[in-house]
Amino acid sequence: xxxxxxxxxxxxxxxxxxxxxxxxxxxxxxxxxxxxxxxxxxxxxxxxxxxxxxxxxxxxxxxxxxxxxxxxxxxxxxxxxxxxxxxxxxxxxxxxxxxxxxxxxxxxxxxxxxxxxxxxxxxxxxxxxxxxxxxxxxxxxxxxxxxxxxxxxxxxxxxxxxxxxxxxxxxxxxxxxxxxxxxxxxxxxxxxxxxxxxxxxxxxxxxxxxxxxxxxxxxxxxxxxxxxxxxxxxxxxxxxxxxxxxxxxxxxxxxxxxxxxxxxxxxxxxxxxxxxxxxxxxxxxxxxxxxxxxxxxxxxxxxxxxxxxxxxxxxxxxxxxxxxxxxxxxxxxxxxxxxxxxxxxxxxxxxxxxxxxxxxxxxxxxxxxxxxxxxxxxxxxxxxxxxxxxxxxxxxxxxxxxxxxxxxxxxxxxxxxxxxxxxxxxxxxxxxxxxxxxxxxxxxxxxxxxxxxxxxxxxxxxxxxxxxxxxxxxxxxxxxxxxxxxxxxxxxxxxxxxxxxxxxxxxxxxxxxxxxxxxxxxxxxxxxxxxxxxxxxxxxxxxxxxxxxxxxxxxxxxxxxxxxxxxxxxxxxxxxxxxxxxxxxxxxxxxxxxxxxxxxxxxxxxxxxxxxxxxxxxxxxxxxxxxxxxxxxxxxxxxxxxxxxxxxxxxxxxxxxxxxxxxxxxxxxxxxxxxx
Numbered sequence: 323x324x325x326x327x328x329x330x331x332x333x334x335x336x337x338x339x340x341x342x343x344x345x346x347x348x349x350x351x352x353x354x355x356x357x358x359x360x361x362x363x364x365x366x367x368x369x370x371x372x373x374x375x376x377x378x379x380x381x382x383x384x385x386x387x388x389x390x391x392x393x394x395x396x397x398x399x400x401x402x403x404x405x406x407x408x409x410x411x412x413x414x415x416x417x418x419x420x421x422x423x424x425x426x427x428x429x430x431x432x433x434x435x436x437x438x439x440x441x442x443x444x445x446x447x448x449x450x451x452x453x454x455x456x457x458x459x460x461x462x463x464x465x466x467x468x469x470x471x472x473x474x475x476x477x478x479x480x481x482x483x484x485x486x487x488x489x490x491x492x493x494x495x496x497x498x499x500x501x502x503x504x505x506x507x508x509x510x511x512x513x514x515x516x517x518x519x520x521x522x523x524x525x526x527x528x529x530x531x532x533x534x535x536x537x538x539x540x541x542x543x544x545x546x547x548x549x550x551x552x553x554x555x556x557x558x559x560x561x562x563x564x565x566x567x568x569x570x571x572x573x574x575x576x577x578x579x580x581x582x583x584x585x586x587x588x589x590x591x592x593x594x595x596x597x598x599x600x601x602x603x604x605x606x607x608x609x610x611x612x613x614x615x616x617x618x619x620x621x622x623x624x625x626x627x628x629x630x631x632x633x634x635x636x637x638x639x640x641x642x643x644x645x646x647x648x649x650x651x652x653x654x655x656x657x658x659x660x661x662x663x664x665x666x667x668x669x670x671x672x673x674x675x676x677x678x679x680x681x682x683x684x685x686x687x688x689x690x691x692x693x694x695x696x697x698x699x700x701x702x703x704x705x706x707x708x709x710x711x712x713x714x715x716x717x718x719x720x721x722x723x724x725x726x727x728x729x730x731x732x733x734x735x736x737x738x739x740x741x742x743x744x745x746x747x748x749x750x751x752x753x754x755x756x757x758x759x760x761x762x763x764x765x766x767x768x769x770x771x772x773x774x775x776x777x778x779x780x781x782x783x784x785x786x787x788x789x790x791x792x793x794x795x796x797x798x799x800x801x802x803x804x805x806x807x808x809x810x811x812x813x814x815x816x817x818x819x820x821x822x823x824x825x826x827x828x829x830x831x832x833x834x835x836x837x838x839x840x841x842x843x844x845x846x847x848x849x850x851x852x853x854x855x856x857x858x859x860x861x862x863x864x865x866x867x868x869x870x871x872x873x874x875x876x877x878x879x880x881x882x883x884x885x886x887x888x889x890x891x892x893x894x895x896x897x898x899x900x901x902x903x904x905x906x907x908x909x910x911x912x913x914x915x916x917x918x919x920x921x922x923x924x925x926x927x928x929x930x931x932x933x934x935x936x937x938x939x940x941x942x943x944x945x946x947x948x949x950x951x952x953x954x955x956x957x958x959x960x961x962x963x964x965x966x967x968x969x970x971x972x973x974x975x976x977x978x979x980x981x982x983x984x985x986x987x988x989x990x991x992x993x994x995x996x997x998x
Contacts, residue, residue: 407438851899924949
């Protein structure tokens with residue numbers, strides 16, 4: 323069946339259109355008609371034609387993003403924006419800097435309450451005066467997100483923004499001149515929900531003079547700021563600032579770049595305090611760019627610097643970072659991107675983790691890295707045994723096959739330090755039975771998927787150390803034999819088991835009985851989607867677990883008794899996959915959503931939307947929930963009400979008897995989050 327034109331789908335409420343040209347968007351009147359029904363629209367690098375007539379102010383759109391849109395002038399785009407009175411979030415990036423007249427018109431429109439519900443305003447090309455920025459802020463109901471591009475310091479803006487600090491989440495400030503230190507400090511001290519902050523130049527001295535704790539220490543995720551250091555600031559002063567930054571323990575991006583020239587910037591060397599940032603364990607991106615006139619922050623030292631002292635500084639910087647640069651090496655498939663074997667050997671004492679995305683080159687097989695702890699081979703072959711044997715220091719080993727012919731793994735007896743092993747589509751030879759089972763008995767975590775094992779040893783001890791076990795369609799052993807093995811791992815905390823051909827014989831009943839009789843007293847995470855238990859059995863299984871963090875199981879009956887058994891675990895439940903073959907799960911899912919503050923993932927069967935809408939108690943998992951999969955059954959008379967209270971996220975999987983796409987997910991803040 324041919325795909326429908328998006329313009330013919332009346333149920334669509336959100337639309338993203340990146341990188342389209344005039345030929346891609348035909349049917350001008352239908353297109354604008356279609357736009358007028360949306361609640362969310364994002365156009366990026368897109369050409370659109372002029373509307374066939376005047377745009378009325380009856381548009382429902384609440385989230386509008388126009389980035390480098392052509393076909394309409396900036397004036398025409400502003401007229402369109404002004405006719406969207408229900409806007410809550412506006413991002414506008416015209417292809418040119420706005421004229422002073424347009425800038426003034428935007429400020430006056432905001433002040434005149436043109437968008438009474440506006441909470442987020444991002445317009446980096448909006449070069450405004452302090453007065454104009456103040457007008458925009460005064461016209462916003464609540465300032466959740468704001469970008470400011472001002473020609474002068476922001477002293478006049480601080481008083482009008484101050485009442486908004488309670489709910490401010492994202493702030494971007496770009497100023498051409500002046501010192502933003504006091505403004506930045508007030509924001510950091512006063513905004514408990516702040517997630518993203520971008521500032522220009524901030525003087526370190528002003529930051530050191532105030533010891534008040536920052537209100538955003540637990541909320542801030544992204545920070546971009548250029549710190550300018552006065553000449554008399556000591557190294558101890560810089561260490562104090564870096565220690566302040568080290569308290570932002572949820573930080574994911576830290577950008578200390580100075581794109582404009584400053585006289586003195588932070589001394590970004592480990593011995594000057596940079597090592598304090600090691601506490602930022604969630605950090606994914608660290609930017610330290612410096613201009614040509616400053617001490618080299620580019621670890622490759624590609625900038626040509628003539629002064630001897632700066633060259634020396636650059637070399638010191640590079641040397642101090644070597645342990646961090648070579649600590650974890652990820653070698654992609656493309657050979658031209660791999661560091662040479664010579665470089666790998668030169669820095670062998672630094673390498674702790676080594677990942678080969680493609681096949682291991684032949685000349686790498688004999689490599690010996692004395693400090694190596696983790697080795698991941700994502701296209702493993704039988705020949706890789708030599709590389710594994712050369713590293714008895716390994717504590718973590720992953721062997722994943724990407725070929726049609728499964729390689730055979732020859733387990734070396736030298737891996738006495740190994741605690742974590744993952745084999746995916748990798749078989750173990752029968753002649754290596756004793757070696758591999760001896761190795762397994764010493765592990766703490768084992769993952770086996772689509773792999774074949776030799777038969778069990780004649781005798782098995784219950785002294786296995788294993789705490790985490792994943793068995794996914796493992797061959798070579800029947801489900802009865804696999805269960806016998808699992809029962810010897812009495813210290814298990816995490817168990818995931820999918821037998822190769824389902825449960826055979828009476829292994830399912832025996833497995834259920836082992837769970838009920840508390841064979842694994844420390845078990846807190848359990849996944850076995852093929853295991854079908856009665857309501858009573860499922861309740862007894864849950865009752866036998868000390869703490870239920872994660873659970874996946876199928877039930878043959880409604881969930882009333884299961885809900886009672888699971889209720890004492892609501893405080894720490896993080897993941898639940900439950901599929902009842904019959905019955906309505908609505909009341910169960912409502913209680914979970916209201917009562918589980920740490921819930922991150924939930925997968926349920928059929929849910930009646932009517933039951934969801936009849937209960938308006940806030941969900942306890944609004945800030946924690948990241949994945950939700952459910953089938954929502956929507957009656958015709960509540961369809962519109964259900965849609966109006968919703969938004970859709972990239973990590974949702976929602977099915978229903980009608981196809982509305984969006985139902986009741988508006989409160990879950992971790993769905994579809996993105997930086998603007």
